[in-house]
Amino acid sequence: MRVKVYATLRPIVGGRFAELPIEPGATVRDLVDCMVERWPELESMMIEDDDVSRRVHVFIDGRSSRHLPERSQTVLLEGQEIDVSPAVAGG
Secondary structure, eight states: OEEEEOTTHHHHHTSSEEEOOOOTTOBHHHHHHHHHHHOGGGHHHHEETTEEOTTEEEEETTEEGGGSTTGGGOBOOTTOOEEEEEOOOOO
């Protein structure tokens, strides 16, 4: 699965996109676990209290998984656009 990454995640994964061995039917949490397994330095940014951290957003077709009913258990489907971005604050 091709995942677009942003900001401080790009230098860690080596560019704008990450190709991950995630099959359709995997969940957002599976995606995060796969990223952490491949790039262990992401763990402190992506995992918190045994779930997807508030310090990262996983967007599915432009919608944050946090705002979807299944949250981190949302199933990823073939053809969806997946974006992963660190949380941004400020004004």
